[in-house]
Amino acid sequence: MSDLLNAFAIAGKAFFGFQAIFFALLAIGINIHFGYTGLLNFGQIAFAMLGGFGIAISVSQWGLPFWVGVVVGVAAAVALALLLGLPTLRLRADYLAIVTIATSEGLRLVFRSVSATPVTGGTRGLAAFNGDFMDLAPWDTQHRYRILGTTWSGGELWVALIGWVLVILFSLLTWQLMRSPWGRVVKAIREDEDAVRALGKNVYAYKMQSLVLGGVIGAFGGMVYAVSTGSAIPDQYQSANTFLAYAALILGGAARVLGPVLGSMILLFLLQFADTGLRALISNGVIPEGLLSSTDVAQIRFVLVGLGLMLLLVFRPQGIFGDRREVMLDAR
Amino acid sequence: MPAEPAAHGAHAAGPGEAAAVPARGSGSDRGPQRLAQAALKDLPWEVGVAKPDPAIVVDGVTRTFGGLTAVSVDHLEIQRGGITGLIGPNGAGKTTLFNLLTGFDQPNTGTWSYDGRSLGKLSPHQVARLGVVRTFQLTKALSRLTVMQNMLLGAQQQRGENFLSALLPGTWRKQEAANTEKAMDLLRRFKLDAKKDDFAGILSGGQRKLLEMARALMSDPQVVMLDEPMAGVNPALTQSLLGHVKNLREEGMTVIFVEHDMDVVRDISDWVVVMAAGKVIAEGPPESISQNRAVVDAYLGAHHDAPLTVEEEDRVLAEASAAIARDEGTDADVLSSDRPNPERTDR
Numbered sequence: 001m002s003d004l005l006n007a008f009a010i011a012g013k014a015f016f017g018f019q020a021i022f023f024a025l026l027a028i029g030i031n032i033h034f035g036y037t038g039l040l041n042f043g044q045i046a047f048a049m050l051g052g053f054g055i056a057i058s059v060s061q062w063g064l065p066f067w068v069g070v071v072v073g074v075a076a077a078v079a080l081a082l083l084l085g086l087p088t089l090r091l092r093a094d095y096l097a098i099v100t101i102a103t104s105e106g107l108r109l110v111f112r113s114v115s116a117t118p119v120t121g122g123t124r125g126l127a128a129f130n131g132d133f134m135d136l137a138p139w140d141t142q143h144r145y146r147i148l149g150t151t152w153s154g155g156e157l158w159v160a161l162i163g164w165v166l167v168i169l170f171s172l173l174t175w176q177l178m179r180s181p182w183g184r185v186v187k188a189i190r191e192d193e194d195a196v197r198a199l200g201k202n203v204y205a206y207k208m209q210s211l212v213l214g215g216v217i218g219a220f221g222g223m224v225y226a227v228s229t230g231s232a233i234p235d236q237y238q239s240a241n242t243f244l245a246y247a248a249l250i251l252g253g254a255a256r257v258l259g260p261v262l263g264s265m266i267l268l269f270l271l272q273f274a275d276t277g278l279r280a281l282i283s284n285g286v287i288p289e290g291l292l293s294s295t296d297v298a299q300i301r302f303v304l305v306g307l308g309l310m311l312l313l314v315f316r317p318q319g320i321f322g323d324r325r326e327v328m329l330d331a332r
Numbered sequence: 333m334p335a336e337p338a339a340h341g342a343h344a345a346g347p348g349e350a351a352a353v354p355a356r357g358s359g360s361d362r363g364p365q366r367l368a369q370a371a372l373k374d375l376p377w378e379v380g381v382a383k384p385d386p387a388i389v390v391d392g393v394t395r396t397f398g399g400l401t402a403v404s405v406d407h408l409e410i411q412r413g414g415i416t417g418l419i420g421p422n423g424a425g426k427t428t429l430f431n432l433l434t435g436f437d438q439p440n441t442g443t444w445s446y447d448g449r450s451l452g453k454l455s456p457h458q459v460a461r462l463g464v465v466r467t468f469q470l471t472k473a474l475s476r477l478t479v480m481q482n483m484l485l486g487a488q489q490q491r492g493e494n495f496l497s498a499l500l501p502g503t504w505r506k507q508e509a510a511n512t513e514k515a516m517d518l519l520r521r522f523k524l525d526a527k528k529d530d531f532a533g534i535l536s537g538g539q540r541k542l543l544e545m546a547r548a549l550m551s552d553p554q555v556v557m558l559d560e561p562m563a564g565v566n567p568a569l570t571q572s573l574l575g576h577v578k579n580l581r582e583e584g585m586t587v588i589f590v591e592h593d594m595d596v597v598r599d600i601s602d603w604v605v606v607m608a609a610g611k612v613i614a615e616g617p618p619e620s621i622s623q624n625r626a627v628v629d630a631y632l633g634a635h636h637d638a639p640l641t642v643e644e645e646d647r648v649l650a651e652a653s654a655a656i657a658r659d660e661g662t663d664a665d666v667l668s669s670d671r672p673n674p675e676r677t678d679r
Binding site for chain 2: 173176177180181182183184185187188190191192194195196197198199200201202203209325326329
C-alpha cells in the first residue's frame with residue numbers, strides 16, 4: 001500500500017514536472033496547427049530541437065548571453081516554419097504532414113552527424129549552458145526540497161515555475177486569439193479553405209501565421225527541456241515525442257485551450273504511475289516475476305497507456321475537455 | 333467598396349424600399365428588374381452580343397484539362413444589375429467558367445474584367461475583395477462553426493482579423509458588434525435567426541444553401557455568383573430562395589447563377605446564357621431559349637426529332653434483341669445500356 005502511495009507521489013511529480021511542461025508546450029503548438037487551423041504538422045519536435053539547440057549553441061559554443069540564445073532559438077523556429085510553409089501551404093494538407101515529418105528526422109540526423117559535431121556536439125550534444133538561467137533563481141538551486149512526499153531540487157522548482165508561467169502565457173494567448181476574428185478565420189480554414197477564400201480572406205497568410213506561432217511555442221518547449229536537463233543531445237528529439245504530444249492533445253481534447261495542457265499532465269502522470277506502480281507490484285510479488293519482469297515495465301506501460309487511449313477514443317472521442325457535439329459533426 | 337457599416341446592400345440603383353422587400357415578395361419587382369430587362373429588350377439574340385452596361389466582360393477565355401477543352405468562350409458580357417442565368421448540359425463548363433471568373437482556377441488563354449478592371453491574375457480572395465462573391469455547387473457550410481460565426485466571417489475589412497489587433501479586443505469590439513447586428517438582420521431575412529448559435533453542421537441541406545447565400549451577402553457584394561443555388565432544395569424552400577435571389581437584384585446587385593431547373597431559370601432570369609461543350613452556344617431572354625435550335629440540339633441530341641424510317645426501326649429493334657440475348661442474366665446492364673432509345677445521345 002505504501003508502495004502505491006509512493007508511486008502516486010512520484011507520478012504527482014511527473015504531473016507537474018518539466019516533461020509535462022515540455023509536452024504541454026509542444027501540444028499547445030500542435031493544437032494551434034492541427035486543432036484550430038487543421039494543419040497536419042508531424043514535425044513539431046524539430047521546432048523544439050531548434051529551440052533547445054538555439055540556446056545550447058549560442059551559449060556554450062558562441063559564448064553569447066542566455067537571453068540572446070532564447071532569441072536565436074525563436075528566430076530559428078520562425079525560419080523553419082517559413083521554410084516548411086512556403087512550398088507546402090498552397091498544397092493539400094497531407095503534403096505538409098510528409099514534409100514536416102521528413103524534416104524533423106532529417107534535421108535530427110544532421111545535428112548528430114560527424115560533420116556537424118563542431119557546432120552541435122554531434123551524438124554527445126552540448127552541455128553547461130543553463131548556468132545563467134539557474135543563477136536567476138531566487139532560491140538555492142542546489143538545495144533539495146521535500147514537497148508532498150517527493151523531492152525536488154531548487155533547480156527543478158525554478159524550471160517548473162518558469163515553465164508553467166510559459167504554459168499559462170501561451171494558453172492565454174491561444175484563448176485570446178481563438179475568441180477573436182483572427183481565430184474565427186483560422187477555424188474556418190480548418191473546415192473549408194475554399195469557402196474562406198471565396199469570402200476574401202488570404203488563406204495562405206493565415207496558415208503561415210498559424211504555422212509560425214505554433215512552431216515558436218514548440219521551440220519554447222524545447223528550451224524548457226534543454227535548460228531543465230542541462231544538456232542538448234540530438235537523439236533526445238526523436239519523432240516519437242511529436243506523437244506523444246499528439247496523444248496528449250487528443251487525450252485532453254483538441255481545439256480546446258486547456259486540452260493540450262491537462263492532456264500532457266495526465267499523460268505524464270499515467271506513464272509515471274504505471275511505471276512505478278508496476279515495479280512496486282512486481283517487487284511485492286503481487287505480479288509474479290514469470291508473468292512480467294521489471295525490465296519489461298518501461299515498454300509495458302506504453303502498452304497500457306495506449307490501451308487506455310483507445311478506450312478513451314471509443315467511449316469519449318472528444319477527449320476529456322472536448323465538445324462531443326463538435327466532434328460528432330463530420331467536418332466537410 | 334462602400335464602407336457603410338449598418339445598411340446591408342442597398343446601393344447602386346436600388347429603390348428606397350428595396351431592403352424592406354419581404355423574402356417571398358415578387359410583387360414589387362418594378363425597379364431595377366425593369367431597368368435590366370428594358371436595357372436587354374432590344375438586343376439581338378446572338379452569341380457575344382454587346383450589352384449596354386456590362387459588369388463582367390469575358391474575352392477569348394479557354395481552359396483545357398489535358399486534351400479536354402472545358403471552357404472556350406470567345407466573348408461574353410454580363411449586364412449589370414440583372415439576373416443572368418447560365419445553363420447547359422452536364423459537363424458544359426459552367427462551373428469551370430465560374431472557377432475561372434472568381435480566381436479559383438487559371439485559364440490557358442484569355443482575359444476578363446470586372447468594371448473594366450482585369451481579373452486575370454488575381455487570386456480568389458482578391459477577387460472577393462473587389463465585390464465578386466460566389467457560392468459553391470456542393471454547399472460549403474463551415475460545420476464546426478456556429479451559424480453566427482459563419483455569418484461574421486463574411487464581413488470584410490475586419491480589424492480583428494489581423495494577428496496583432498486580434499490580441500487587443502478594444503480595437504475590434506465595436507466593429508464586431510456592428511457586424512453582429514448586420515448578420516442578425518440578414519439571418520432574420522433568411523429565417524435562420526433562431527439557429528444562430530447552432531453549429532452549421534446540423535443544418536439541413538436547404539438551410540445550408542440559405543446560410544451560404546446570407547454569408548456571401550455579409551460582404552456587401554456587387555456581383556453574386558450562385559452555383560446551383562436550388563440543387564437538392566425542396567420546392568417550398570426553392571420559392572423562398574427565388575425570392576431572395578430576386579431581392580439581390582432589387583438591391584442593385586448583379587447576379588449570375590447556374591441552374592438546371594428550367595422553370596426556375598424562366599421565372600427569374602433577365603438574360604440566359606447557354607453553354608455546351610465549353611462554348612457559349614446561345615444567349616437571349618429566357619423565352620428565346622426554348623425555341624433556339626442549337627440549345628435543343630445540345631440538350632436532346634441533333635437528330636432527336638427526325639422520324640425513324642422503317643429500316644432504322646427494324647435495325648434498332650434487332651440490335652436491342654441481340655443485346656438482350658447476349659446479356660441474358662445481367663438484367664441491370666440490359667436495362668441501362670441497351671434500351672432501344674434513339675434519344676440516348678443527350679449528353
